[in-house]
Amino acid sequence: MSDKYADIIIDISHEKVDRPFQYRIPDRLRAQVTPGVRVHVPFGKGNHDRIGYVVDVSDKTDYPLNKIKEITCLDEKGTTVEGDLIQTAYWMKRHYGSTMITALKTVLPVKQKLKQLEKKKVTRCCGEQEIERQLAECIRKHQTAKARVLEALRKEEVLPYELLRQKLNVAAATLNSLEKQGILTIESESYYRNPVKRISERDSAKILSKEQRFIMEDVMHDYLAGKRETYLIHGITGSGKTEVYLGIIEQMIAMGKQAIVLIPEIALTYQTLLRFYKRFGDRVSVMNSTLSMGEKYDQMERAKNGLLDVMIGPRSALFTPFPNLGVIVIDEEHENSYKSESMPKYHARETAIQIASCKGASVVLGSATPSLEAYFRAKKGEYKLYTLKERLTGGRLPQVYTVDLREELKEGNRSIFSRKLKELISVRLEKGEQTMLFLNRRGYAGFVSCRACGHVMKCLHCDVSLSEHRNGSLVCHYCGYEERKPEKCPSCGSKYLLGFKAGTEQIEAAVHKEFPGARVLRMDADSTRTKDSYEKILSTFADGQADVLVGTQMIVKGHDFPNVTLVGILAADLSLNQNDYRAGERTFQLLTQAAGRAGRGDKPGEVVIQTYQPEHYSIVHAANQDYESFYEEEMMYRELLAYPPAAHMLAVLVISGTEEAGNRLMEKFVVLLHQKIGEEKELIVIGPAPAAVSKINDMYRHVLYLKNSDYEKLVQIKDILEEYIRQQELKNQTVQFDFDPMNTY
Numbered sequence: 001m002s003d004k005y006a007d008i009i010i011d012i013s014h015e016k017v018d019r020p021f022q023y024r025i026p027d028r029l030r031a032q033v034t035p036g037v038r039v040h041v042p043f044g045k046g047n048h049d050r051i052g053y054v055v056d057v058s059d060k061t062d063y064p065l066n067k068i069k070e071i072t073c074l075d076e077k078g079t080t081v082e083g084d085l086i087q088t089a090y091w092m093k094r095h096y097g098s099t100m101i102t103a104l105k106t107v108l109p110v111k112q113k114l115k116q117l118e119k120k121k122v123t124r125c126c127g128e129q130e131i132e133r134q135l136a137e138c139i140r141k142h143q144t145a146k147a148r149v150l151e152a153l154r155k156e157e158v159l160p161y162e163l164l165r166q167k168l169n170v171a172a173a174t175l176n177s178l179e180k181q182g183i184l185t186i187e188s189e190s191y192y193r194n195p196v197k198r199i200s201e202r203d204s205a206k207i208l209s210k211e212q213r214f215i216m217e218d219v220m221h222d223y224l225a226g227k228r229e230t231y232l233i234h235g236i237t238g239s240g241k242t243e244v245y246l247g248i249i250e251q252m253i254a255m256g257k258q259a260i261v262l263i264p265e266i267a268l269t270y271q272t273l274l275r276f277y278k279r280f281g282d283r284v285s286v287m288n289s290t291l292s293m294g295e296k297y298d299q300m301e302r303a304k305n306g307l308l309d310v311m312i313g314p315r316s317a318l319f320t321p322f323p324n325l326g327v328i329v330i331d332e333e334h335e336n337s338y339k340s341e342s343m344p345k346y347h348a349r350e351t352a353i354q355i356a357s358c359k360g361a362s363v364v365l366g367s368a369t370p371s372l373e374a375y376f377r378a379k380k381g382e383y384k385l386y387t388l389k390e391r392l393t394g395g396r397l398p399q400v401y402t403v404d405l406r407e408e409l410k411e412g413n414r415s416i417f418s419r420k421l422k423e424l425i426s427v428r429l430e431k432g433e434q435t436m437l438f439l440n441r442r443g444y445a446g447f448v449s450c451r452a453c454g455h456v457m458k459c460l461h462c463d464v465s466l467s468e469h470r471n472g473s474l475v476c477h478y479c480g481y482e483e484r485k486p487e488k489c490p491s492c493g494s495k496y497l498l499g500f501k502a503g504t505e506q507i508e509a510a511v512h513k514e515f516p517g518a519r520v521l522r523m524d525a526d527s528t529r530t531k532d533s534y535e536k537i538l539s540t541f542a543d544g545q546a547d548v549l550v551g552t553q554m555i556v557k558g559h560d561f562p563n564v565t566l567v568g569i570l571a572a573d574l575s576l577n578q579n580d581y582r583a584g585e586r587t588f589q590l591l592t593q594a595a596g597r598a599g600r601g602d603k604p605g606e607v608v609i610q611t612y613q614p615e616h617y618s619i620v621h622a623a624n625q626d627y628e629s630f631y632e633e634e635m636m637y638r639e640l641l642a643y644p645p646a647a648h649m650l651a652v653l654v655i656s657g658t659e660e661a662g663n664r665l666m667e668k669f670v671v672l673l674h675q676k677i678g679e680e681k682e683l684i685v686i687g688p689a690p691a692a693v694s695k696i697n698d699m700y701r702h703v704l705y706l707k708n709s710d711y712e713k714l715v716q717i718k719d720i721l722e723e724y725i726r727q728q729e730l731k732n733q734t735v736q737f738d739f740d741p742m743n744t745y
């Protein structure tokens with residue numbers, strides 16, 4: 001039997017994740033020593049007994065065999081939150097590909113122990129009469145600062161130190177002197193940073209509809225019977241999914257369990273959070289990218305120490321160290337942002353299921369347009385599926401018109417707006433109702449080209465065209481490179497170097513031109529640079545201070561606007577033209593969501609979809625709000641071409657300083673696959689080839705795709721390539737793995 005070795009991190013909760021140390025696993029402990037387990041080891045020169053966490057297990061060691069130390073024994077304390085997280089990191093490393101340290105850094109977002117904040121308070125320590133007496137004395141002696149303190153302490157027994165210092169403008173020396181006199185005491189107490197403003201308002205539970213109650217009771221019934229499942233709630237926006245989550249969470253809390261709620265960052269608005277705060281009060285916290293390190297650290301501590309019941313946040317909130325997790329909820333389960341873009345490229349849905357199984361929790365997914373993955377699993381019976389059909393706040397589904405833009409052109413209409421859309425906007429303006437104009441511009445750049453020779457202005461460092469900005473500069477959206485727009489074409493000297501500005505700015509201008517007097521707001525990446533501008537635009541619109549809101553996919557999420565009765569979708573098929581197997585799904589989701597924004601209140605809504613491909617199934621089914629038919633048709637296509645979820649797919653992305661280096665490594669990979677795997681019938685290999693964007697930031701990108709019905713087979717291939725990479729110590733070259741990618745490269 002060959003030896004086994006464990007990588008161990010010492011004292012993970014006290015020190016930053018530094019580096020693992022290797023120990024031999026004694027034969028008697030072989031079965032028990034797995035990632036996440038706590039063990040005792042001899043450490044350092046004096047071989048002091050220390051506790052460490054096993055983070056990895058392997059057959060090899062780089063140490064001389066006579067020097068390597070041995071694990072002493074297992075720690076009695078059993079599993080801990082840290083242990084669970086390490087187990088998760090290990091799973092992510094294997095399942096998605098990355099080094100263990102990178103995976104650990106993903107699940108332990110705050111490595112360093114940060115100092116607790118302290119707050120000073122001042123407490124009165126004599127009776128009211130004594131205070132009155134002292135106050136009179138101070139006034140007589142014209143000691144006005146002291147008098148201000150005594151006056152304040154007469155009303156309030158305990159006061160924040162900072163309030164006295166700043167608001168009442170009292171010197172520290174004055175307070176110290178009062179302390180010496182025995183009138184007050186100054187004390188420090190430590191506290192946690194809390195990103196949530198205190199809210200005293202409370203909401204109580206709504207009386208659930210029969211359908212809502214059924215879901216909640218079914219989930220809880222399973223839970224109490226010891227069954228842990230994954231549930232998918234398919235329900236249009238407004239059908240009451242969130243109310244079901246709240247009900248389940250409430251019951252979990254009553255049993256002393258905690259909940260993690262994932263919401264895409266873009267939908268994580270104050271309005272959404274307020275609903276949770278009002279229901280569960282101070283024991284709710286939030287994680288997002290705007291929190292400081294200290295705030296993040298304190299939220300983790302509060303969770304670990306039992307001071308929180310609910311954590312809300314994007315992807316990373318999954319790693320909240322709750323001691324007694326009951327449920328993980330993932331709202332808008334289909335969102336792309338649930339997939340990490342950096343290594344390990346994990347998906348929150350799969351990772352949530354892994355964490356839940358490790359901690360004995362249930363998983364509840366919800367969406368109006370479930371991902372093909374989730375729906376496929378639900379149909380196969382891996383998840384339990386529920387459907388909510390009715391909108392609870394009233395409001396019927398909108399009337400949808402599909403306009404063929406080719407016909408418009410034939411009839412001589414060259415405007416951005418079809419005749420139907422123009423007519424309906426006018427009616428809205430007359431009636432004082434609101435319109436949303438949605439530009440589907442994913443993957444679309446407002447590129448600049450020469451009308452004489454066709455030359456396209458490209459970034460010097462990336463294989464992409466530059467976009468023109470209003471200030472006259474050309475910008476690369478991949479690397480930030482910027483240059484002034486030249487007067488003449490650099491290729492032929494013609495002065496007809498023009499931008500295709502079918503962007504939100506142009507639509508805004510077109511609305512002004514067609515409807516003078518209409519009040520227009522615009523929301524896109526440019527107009528929402530600053531932190532609050534996103535919320536500000538939305539609330540201005542919600543307050544009725546504008547008639548038309550023009551925007552990109554950003555406007556599809558978040559707020560509810562009861563006065564919006566018309567949604568116009570311009571160029572619905574732009575996102576179909578991407579060379580990407582998920583383009584149809586993404587288009588369907590965007591159109592369905594955009595259409596769903598119309599008629600949320602009691603007034604009926606209308607939707608105009610403008611497109612060059614009115615017969616495309618994504619557009620037809622979105623117009624009919626028919627998820628089921630879309631699913632069937634899209635699934636047929638995925639099965640035919642063995643795309644996820646019909647099969648599994650691994651993208652291997654090689655990023656290199658030179659094109660040749662990229663080609664060379666890819667050739668090596670292909671040879672290696674032939675040697676190790678041979679002519680495996682089921683394995684489909686596509687490429688290697690340059691990526692669609694073949695250069696970013698002066699680094700060349702090559703991609704290789706592998707498809708197989710068995711995920712494990714792809715993991716083995718990844719392991720083979722990783723092993724090879726480890727031996728090479730690549731210079732100026734990196735390799736990334738992406739399982740079931742959200743987009744092609």
Ligand code: ADP
Pocket residue numbers: 206207208209212235236237238239240241242243244392393
């Ligand atoms: P979803 O999460 O599916 O978009 P919500 O749970 O947010 O749906 O519900 C939509 C609206 O209906 C909300 O304003 C919510 O307060 C209300 N609502 C949900 N369930 C009920 C109920 N059982 N009774 C009354 N109102 C409800």
Ligand code: ZN
Pocket residue numbers: 450451452453454455489490491492493494
């Ligand atoms: Zn030219």
Ligand code: ZN
Pocket residue numbers: 459460461462476477478479480481697
């Ligand atoms: Zn660039």
